[in-house]
Amino acid sequence: MQRFADRTALVTGAASGIGQATAQRLAAEGARLALADVNEEGLATTRRACEAHGADVATSLVDVSDESAVSEWVTASAASSGIDLVCNVAGILQFEDFRSTTLADFERIIGVNLTGTFLVCREAMPHLLEREGNIVNITSTAALAGHPWTSSYSASKGGVLALTLTLAVEFGKLGVRTNAVAPGSIETPIQGAFKIPEGGDPKLIHRIMPLDRMRGPEHIAAAVAYLGSDDAAHVNGEVLRVDGGTLA
Numbered sequence: 597m598q599r600f601a602d603r604t605a606l607v608t609g610a611a612s613g614i615g616q617a618t619a620q621r622l623a624a625e626g627a628r629l630a631l632a633d634v635n636e637e638g639l640a641t642t643r644r645a646c647e648a649h650g651a652d653v654a655t656s657l658v659d660v661s662d663e664s665a666v667s668e669w670v671t672a673s674a675a676s677s678g679i680d681l682v683c684n685v686a687g688i689l690q691f692e693d694f695r696s697t698t699l700a701d702f703e704r705i706i707g708v709n710l711t712g713t714f715l716v717c718r719e720a721m722p723h724l725l726e727r728e729g730n731i732v733n734i735t736s737t738a739a740l741a742g743h744p745w746t747s748s749y750s751a752s753k754g755g756v757l758a759l760t761l762t763l764a765v766e767f768g769k770l771g772v773r774t775n776a777v778a779p780g781s782i783e784t785p786i787q788g789a790f791k792i793p794e795g796g797d798p799k800l801i802h803r804i805m806p807l808d809r810m811r812g813p814e815h816i817a818a819a820v821a822y823l824g825s826d827d828a829a830h831v832n833g834e835v836l837r838v839d840g841g842t843l844a
């Protein structure tokens with residue numbers, strides 16, 4: 597399948613896990629790529645993997661919570677080859693008892709996960725409108741049901757979900773679709789953040805455990821590629837849960 601031949605995709609969080617797998621999947625399907633992350637070494641690894649598929653790849657060190665850095669990256673990417681698809685994947689996770697969550701923790705997580713998604717969508721929208729492109733945001737099962745000890749993260753992902761639905765109705769008639777994928781139980785480095793805070797009730801763990809087992813980030817990449825492609829031309833404002841049935 598070459599669903600992204602002659603199309604340019606922007607992917608944030610492309611240095612690791614789901615972002616890296618998404619970049620590779622889009623490269624395998626013919627996309628030109630503009631990849632962003634704060635991890636230079638990981639970006640270089642992803643670039644090499646995408647180039648092995650013959651893809652034209654640009655990488656940029658961008659903190660998605662930094663408005664001017666995002667604006668510069670999106671503007672430069674659009675000037676170079678236009679924008680057909682935006683995948684907002686960058687994210688951070690922290691486990692903490694709600695009572696000891698500091699304002700700085702909360703703002704840091706909202707800053708990357710929600711503000712970052714907002715900034716990239718806002719900067720890219722005029723370019724997406726020119727080409728009837730589309731957006732795929734990564735939310736989480738944490739936005740769909742209570743996950744203990746992740747109040748900042750869950751709130752940020754709930755915001756990403758609401759932002760997705762808003763953009764879907766605001767821009768759907770103008771030709772730009774916006775959808776989300778809600779992963780759960782995907783084996784990536786972010787899982788290293790897991791811990792039960794001191795005094796946390798271990799009985800709550802079942803709410804965040806896989807139904808059967810963890811699976812790799814390529815399963816999310818496949819869902820992103822579907823939503824970002826013309827196969828999903830009639831899909832707008834959808835949240836595709838890819839979690840092995842954990843929330844079924």
Ligand SMILES: NC(=O)c1ccc[n+]([C@@H]2O[C@H](COP(=O)([O-])OP(=O)(O)OC[C@H]3O[C@@H](n4cnc5c(N)ncnc54)[C@H](O)[C@@H]3O)[C@@H](O)[C@H]2O)c1
Pocket residue numbers: 608609610611612613614615632633634635638658659660661685686687688689708734735736737778779780781782783784785786787813
């Ligand atoms: N792994 C799961 O089970 C799971 C479940 C639900 C949602 N998610 C979401 O999937 C997305 C990808 O996570 P992952 O599992 O691949 O984890 P990961 O840690 O492997 O990847 C996250 C990437 O985001 C990058 N990043 C962090 N802060 C950034 C910033 N300020 N600017 C730019 N890039 C930044 C990291 O450097 C890293 O490359 C995240 O949004 C995460 O919340 C993952």
